[in-house]
Amino acid sequence: MDARRVFDQMCSHDVMSWTSLVLACVDCGEEDTALELFQRMICEGHALTSSSIVTAALKACIRVAAREEATQVDGKAVKVSSLEKGIAIHCQASKLLRHWDFVLDSSLMEMYAKCGSLVDAQRVFDSMPHRDVVSWTVLMSGYAECGDGNKVLELFVGMKLKLGQACCALDARVFVPVLKGSSSVGSLEVTKAIVGEVYRYGAEKDIVLSNSMVDVFGKAGSMNDAQQTFDADSRSDSMERSRSWIQPPGRRREGPGCLSPGCGRRRS
Structure with missing residues (x-):
């Protein structure tokens, strides 16, 4: 992928370049790679200065959930593996993200809903200080x-x-x-x-x-x-x-x- 080649040739990477690469992977149908890159960025100690990279990672998680077979948990169809990935992203964002916005909240709700955890989606919704039509x-x-x-x-x-x-x-x-x-x-x-x-x-x-x-x-x-x-x-x-x-x-x-x-x- 051209975006990955350009990224690898860069002397240094900031959050913007990481975000661009993660989004490029999602758009190309490489959701697993997108999630791996997000975790790599976290492990390398890069600061989460923008919610865009988290939203991109959640988008990848939603795509992964779309192809995962659901498992019955307490009578509900749950995408267990994708849900675990989504929860990890949520926890990391809660600890490291400097600026939170309602767009990210909507992405979190969508991720939880697509993974079959409406309890968590409702919890995010209830915690939002402002809610729009979206x-x-x-x-x-x-x-x-x-x-x-x-x-x-x-x-x-x-x-x-x-x-x-x-x-x-x-x-x-x-x-x-x-x-x-x-x-x-x-x-x-x-x-x-x-x-x-x-x-x-x-x-x-x-x-x-x-x-x-x-x-x-x-x-x-x-x-x-x-x-x-x-x-x-x-x-x-x-x-x-x-x-x-x-x-x-x-x-x-x-x-x-x-x-x-x-x-x-x-x-x-």
């Missing part, structure tokens, strides 16, 4: 993956109450785990309420989310609602394609990141 979403995703729909819905309600106006721009990344949670609960009424929230926030045009809505209605046994959602999405796609041909190029919408005055406006 941190709430990470925890909801963890509970959704393990099928605890009631907890997902409880967190969703709690997030809206705690964040208030900060929830004015909820998107598909938030609603996908919430829909999965409603599916676990198995209540058509709850599912319809969540889908109503999706439309209220104008997030229904996301293809993954629209497919999730069709799927969750199907699992709830309401094929009429599933068909109506599917048909509405199909009409919306057709209308969007028509508008894209009709509108002059200079006024054509460029997707969710556009800066035009009407872009991202919630439906009334």
